[in-house]
Each structure stands twice: as structure tokens, then as C-alpha cells.
Amino acid sequence: MTNFNETKALFHLPAGVVYLDGNSLGPLPKAVMERLDQVATREWGEMVITGWNRAGWIDAPTRVGNRIAALIGAEEGSVVMGDTLSIKVYQALASALELVPDRRVILSDTGNFPSDLYMAQGLIGSLEKDYTLKVVAPEDISAAIDDTVAVLMLTEVDYRTGRKHNMRALTEKAHAHGAVTLWDLAHSAGALEVELSDVGADFAVGCTYKYLNGGPGAPGFIYVAPRHHGKIRPALSGWLGHEAPFEFDLNYRAAAGIDRMRVGTPPILALAALDAALDAWDKTTISDVRQKSLELADRFIAGVEAQCDMLTLATPREHEQRGSQVSFRFEHGYAAMQALIENGVIGDFRAPDIMRFGFTPLYIDEDDVDEAVRVVAEVMRGALWDTPRFKKKSKVT
Amino acid sequence: MTNFNETKALFHLPAGVVYLDGNSLGPLPKAVMERLDQVATREWGEMVITGWNRAGWIDAPTRVGNRIAALIGAEEGSVVMGDTLSIKVYQALASALELVPDRRVILSDTGNFPSDLYMAQGLIGSLEKDYTLKVVAPEDISAAIDDTVAVLMLTEVDYRTGRKHNMRALTEKAHAHGAVTLWDLAHSAGALEVELSDVGADFAVGCTYKYLNGGPGAPGFIYVAPRHHGKIRPALSGWLGHEAPFEFDLNYRAAAGIDRMRVGTPPILALAALDAALDAWDKTTISDVRQKSLELADRFIAGVEAQCDMLTLATPREHEQRGSQVSFRFEHGYAAMQALIENGVIGDFRAPDIMRFGFTPLYIDEDDVDEAVRVVAEVMRGALWDTPRFKKKSKVT
Numbered sequence A, B: 001m002t003n004f005n006e007t008k009a010l011f012h013l014p015a016g017v018v019y020l021d022g023n024s025l026g027p028l029p030k031a032v033m034e035r036l037d038q039v040a041t042r043e044w045g046e047m048v049i050t051g052w053n054r055a056g057w058i059d060a061p062t063r064v065g066n067r068i069a070a071l072i073g074a075e076e077g078s079v080v081m082g083d084t085l086s087i088k089v090y091q092a093l094a095s096a097l098e099l100v101p102d103r104r105v106i107l108s109d110t111g112n113f114p115s116d117l118y119m120a121q122g123l124i125g126s127l128e129k130d131y132t133l134k135v136v137a138p139e140d141i142s143a144a145i146d147d148t149v150a151v152l153m154l155t156e157v158d159y160r161t162g163r164k165h166n167m168r169a170l171t172e173k174a175h176a177h178g179a180v181t182l183w184d185l186a187h188s189a190g191a192l193e194v195e196l197s198d199v200g201a202d203f204a205v206g207c208t209y210k211y212l213n214g215g216p217g218a219p220g221f222i223y224v225a226p227r228h229h230g231k232i233r234p235a236l237s238g239w240l241g242h243e244a245p246f247e248f249d250l251n252y253r254a255a256a257g258i259d260r261m262r263v264g265t266p267p268i269l270a271l272a273a274l275d276a277a278l279d280a281w282d283k284t285t286i287s288d289v290r291q292k293s294l295e296l297a298d299r300f301i302a303g304v305e306a307q308c309d310m311l312t313l314a315t316p317r318e319h320e321q322r323g324s325q326v327s328f329r330f331e332h333g334y335a336a337m338q339a340l341i342e343n344g345v346i347g348d349f350r351a352p353d354i355m356r357f358g359f360t361p362l363y364i365d366e367d368d369v370d371e372a373v374r375v376v377a378e379v380m381r382g383a384l385w386d387t388p389r390f391k392k393k394s395k396v397t
Helices: A004-008 A031-054 A057-071 A085-099 A114-126 A138-144 A167-176 A257-261 A268-283 A286-307 A333-342 A366-382 A388-393 B004-008 B031-054 B057-071 B085-099 B114-126 B138-144 B167-176 B257-261 B268-283 B286-307 B333-342 B366-382 B388-393
Strands: A079-082 A105-109 A132-136 A149-155 A180-184 A203-206 A220-224 A325-329 A348-350 A354-358 B079-082 B105-109 B132-136 B149-155 B180-184 B203-206 B220-224 B325-329 B348-350 B354-358
Touching: A004 A268, A031 A057, A031 A268, A031 B031, A057 A079, A057 A220, A057 A257, A057 A268, A079 A257, A085 A114, A085 A149, A085 A180, A085 A203, A085 A220, A105 A114, A105 A138, A114 A132, A114 A149, A114 B114, A132 A138, A138 A149, A138 A167, A149 A167, A167 A180, A220 A257, A268 B268, A286 A325, A286 A366, A333 A348, A333 A354, A333 A366, B004 B268, B031 B057, B031 B268, B057 B079, B057 B220, B057 B257, B057 B268, B079 B257, B085 B114, B085 B149, B085 B180, B085 B203, B085 B220, B105 B114, B105 B138, B114 B132, B114 B149, B132 B138, B138 B149, B138 B167, B149 B167, B167 B180, B220 B257, B286 B325, B286 B366, B333 B348, B333 B354, B333 B366
Parallel strands: A105 A132, A105 A149, A149 A180, A180 A203, B105 B132, B105 B149, B149 B180, B180 B203
Antiparallel strands: A079 A220, A203 A220, A325 A354, A348 A354, B079 B220, B203 B220, B325 B354, B348 B354
8 A cells, every 4th residue: 555645755835735736737746856957957968969869858758658658557659748638639639530531520528628629629620521529418428429420539537527437338339339539638647547458448648737747738648549550640740750750751651659649859858857757656556546535535525515515516426437626616616716725725716616626645635635624614604705795706707 | 249258158068069069959058957946946836736827837938939039030929839840830831721722732842841841741631622742942942932832831941951041032922922931940040030020921930949949849939920810720729729718618719819829738847948048148139149150150161171172061152041050961971970979079960961060159159160170170081981881880770
């Protein structure tokens, strides 16, 4: 069993704060600055251009990708880093659509992160064929999978409510109907067990600044099932996805394997920070983190519900149906979250009425949860929510 | 006039080395580590999620973009940072093609950086219409501009030979024929005067790890002429290019201005390193850098030509027709460059026979040039180029 006191010691947490927003941006791992110093001062500073080979920068996207692969049940050599989650959605979706050339429907849900939907809309706008992005309610997704669907594109865990899809069942159903799947793991990777290979997922994408603590704007990742590697055409065909980038051929030839999903020159400083952050996973396992996260979340739910009847749980109670965040609905949620932050409990707010709290055992423990419950109860009791001041503050601009 | 001793003092240069490869990767500015420490330790570490607003991270892509704009003759609010040069080529080209909906030819040349051609090939592969990427020799570009061309897509300075296109004349001719222009400034930004606004360029893209010294894999930039801002549809329509990203609307609505070319969450650590690197430009001007670079390059050419008759100048002699690098052709160029590097002169090699040397006055001075000339002459004299050893080493793998 993981010693979570040990993992907590790996992070710098601001004094006097209970940080329950790791589902949005993970805190600073103490190892990051030393790694940045090594890469900037000793590698960039001393090796300059020769660092691409001598320091192994050129392979960083696949080397770090393999570390992520181990956390999401993916095969070695099936994950590569780069760009952002949004760019990776575009890449995956463009390739996925071409695997099912005779269909025109991209199926998603209203719980998907908007950027995923926007990227699909942008791609559709560039294609001549009459593609449709069909967006249904999360609870209607399974029923909407039929033989017209080319790609089922979902975020596993809803960024607002924390509701979790059944990836295995939906993937199986999609495959039974001849569709391919694209899973966004933004709120899954580093939060709960993902078994991409075992589930038979086709494509997956994710970010690394939430539960993987890579820092603000840390690189995205893309997974492609090995069975598809040889078949997919990269829409974003950049030079580092070329079979032989340093031949400087005028014509693109896709690299073998996941390398073909590389695009441009990789962000070495950002990858170094992420790589240092991933060292925390040497001290724990996803299943330990998941189990502890559920315990902390249950403790928070019980504490809050016992004292704050104005807050309504938006997150499913069943463990299998939720991720690692807990969301409450409250009419004046924006104002309440501002008050919580002023009082040292950092969560966040999502329109129209969702207060989000993330339970990340790498650095959050029972004492933090109890303190958060105490502050939430105090803030909820202390404010006159019906006054004009709060009504006004509740509007998001 | 710039005091280039002062700018040289801003950089860390490896001991015992003359670094003539700033055209590939600029050296480490001494200010970078302190800035990274500030952003990681004081902002990420202490503010965590609130850094997006409190530390102004959310505006970093346009704030740094405006600093780049000032170096390339672009209007305030017309440049934004993000992703990589290759991604920015795709974005610009996709939007450019839609401005000329009745034409099907993308015109480029064999001197363009291959990744630009690859991205165009990838985009064409996604489009249904029968687009053609027409690639001619650099000297034939002007004659190839006709009324069939939708987009003229060129890199201003050839990455191999250093030959520089006449951006003004080609842009004018393209416009006269109803085409729009996409200029890659990879070897221009920070190296020579670029006057995007004055020239009337439509789109431009670039990287920041060469002459702008942002570090390995530093973010790319994109310029769109303000007259096009309201008209272009972003193909890569990510959430931070949305008119109101934090409304989490399910439908994309493009932001006003250059913000619509933003895509995903910006890379804050990388932008911080770049921002620190750009401080060097507070102590000089592009015109001073350009003039000094030409002086250093001329000094190098004269010195090498006086002593090394095996090397053939590949770079045009006329100042207006070249960038800030000098290239020589040599049959055993790969082996010769290896020998130079072993002897403390770092340039690089591009297949099949190009030895490249960059002259970057921010940190290279006359003494460096004289030392480089001495070592080049010694290496060229000292080796038995006709032996099998060198023949073998000349092959690029």
C-alpha cells in the first residue's frame, strides 16, 4: 500500500491552503525546478544544438509517452506527447473518420469538454463531405450508438459533474456497430484505472496538467491502438512524424508506429517538467490512488451533506459512475466558491451552478478533507445568500 | 548603435566553443533560469490555479505575440503564440485557402522547409476538393505566380543555402494575381528586417528557438493581417480561440481579432523562457543586428575563400539576396562538420552537401569569426578527404 505521506512530501503546496483543484491544475512537484535547471543549464546551456542527440531530446515525446502509457493501460509504443489536448483531438478524429470512410456521424455528448466539440466542428468545416456532429445527453449516449456512427467521441469523466462513462461497455457497443472510439482522458489519466488496451479502445487523448501535475499548459498526449498504426493517415503531417525527418525529403512518408502522430519540434522544457512530475508515480499505483481518492471524496460528501443542506450533490454516488472530483450544485455557487477561496479552500466553479472539488491523494489527506468540510460549512452558514450582493455575484461574466 | 558586448554578456555560451548554429537553436539566455524559477516557484507553486488570472498566464500568448510583432513589422494585436511552427502553417494555410475559394493551387518551392510542404500535403489529403501543391525551384517562383494560384506559401530564407526571397516583390505579384501569401519566417524573425504590415503580407508563421533564443521546442507564432481577422474561419477551433471560452458553450464562436488563432491551453513555462529571451531585444534593434550579421558573414566568407578552395559558397553574395547564415557546399561536408564540431566550431550539416554557419551578432563577434575561419582552414587542410573513411562518413543515416 502506498505511503501517501511520502507522495505528499513531493509537492509544494501553498501555506494555509487546502488545494482541491488538482482536477484543473496540479500543484508544483518539488522536483521540477531541479529538472528544469538540469535541462536548461546543463543540456541547453552546454550542449546547445547537440542536445537533440546527446541529451536525447529528440526521443522525449515517445519516452515520456511510454511513462503515460503505463498509467492508462496502454501498450508500450502506443502513446506520444505533443502540442495540446485540443490539437490531439483533431489529429485523432481526422484519422478516425478515415477508418470508417462510408459513415458521416460523429457522436458525442453534452458532457464532453467544449473544446473537443469545437475541434470536431472545425474539422467538419474543412471537410467537404456532409459530416454531422451529433450531441446527445450523457445518459442517452448508449442508445444513440447505431450503424450510422463513424466515431464515438467522449470524455470519460464529465468535467462538470464528475460523472464517469462506462468505457468498456460503450467501446464494445460502438465496435459492435462498426464505429471507432475516441476517448478524452483529461479527467481520467492519473485519477483512476484506465485500461485502454484491455478495453480495445481505438484512440485516446489527454492532458498532463491536471492529475499528472505537469504544470500550466503541459503537453497533450495521443494514444492510437497498435492495430491501427499502419493504417492511419496523419492529417497533421509534420516533419517529426516523417519516416526519415533528417532526409528532408520534399514528400511526406508517415513514420512507422505512433511516431507518425508527432508533428513539430517537441517542447523540451515542458516535457522535462512533466517528466519530473511523473516521478511521483514511482511511489504509488493508480489503483491505490483511485481507492484513496474515493475514500476522501466519500468523506467530503458525508461531511458536507451533514452540515450544508443548501448544496445538492451533482456527482453520482456510485463509485463506478464517478471520477475523482465531487461537484455540488448551488444557485450562488460562483459567490460561494469565491468565499471559499478567500478562506483557504481552493476549488473552482463551472457555469451555471457547479462547485467542483478534486480529491487527489498524492497530496490531499483526511485532515485536508476535514478542514475543507469545516470551511465549507462555515461559509455556507455565514452568508446571507438571498441578498442582492450574492445574486449579482452569481452571474458569470 | 548597439553595444554587442553587452548583448553577448546576456548569453551562456559553452566554454571553448564558437557557436555558429544559432540558426538552428539559439544558446541559453542567462535570464531564462531566473524567469523559470519565478514562474514555477512563485506563480505555479504559490498561486496554482489562480495563476491563470493573478499571474496573467491566460494572456501570455498575445502578450508575447506583441513582442514578436515588434520584431517583424507587424501590427499590435496581429501575432499570437502557440503550438509549433508546423501547426501554425496548417492553421494559416487552411484559413488562407478559404479566402480564395474558387482556386485550387498552393504554390511553393523546393527551398521551403519540408515540414511546411508536409503540412500542406496533410491538409490537402483531408480536403475533398482537388487541391494541388505545386513545388518549383526557388528561382522559378515569380514566373509561376498566375491566376490559378490560391496561396503562395514560401519560407523567406532558404534553410539550406540562406538564399532570401524578395518578400515585397513576390507579395505584390501574388496580390496582383488574386492570390494570398503565407510566409514562413523561421530564418527571418530575429535575423533581419521583416516588414509584414508594410509589405502587405496576408499570413506569416515562425518559430522562436532559432534567432529568438526561446529554447529547444519553444512555441511557434502566427501572424494574420488585421484586414483578414474578421473573415477567417479557424480550422483548428480550440476553446481558447472561442469568443467566450469560460461560458463553456457547446458551439464554437470565433473570438475577435488574432485570438481566434489560439487553440488549446498555452504552454506557460515555455512562454516564460521565451519572454525572458526576448529581453535581449531591449538592448538592440533588428537593423543593427542585420547590419552586423552581414559584416560577420562577409568576414567569414572572405576568410574561408582565401584559404579553402575545396569549399564552394552556396549562399548568394548579394546582401539583399541572403539571410544571416552562410552555407558552403562540400562533397564530404558531413565528415568535415563532424571534425569542426570536434574542434570547437559548431555549425551543422544538411544533406546532401551543405555545411551551414549562422552569424548571430547578439553573441557572435569578430574574434569568433576569425577563430572559426582558422579552425575551418585547419580542418580542411588536415584531412585526407579522398580516403575511404571520409567517403563512408559522408553518408547520412
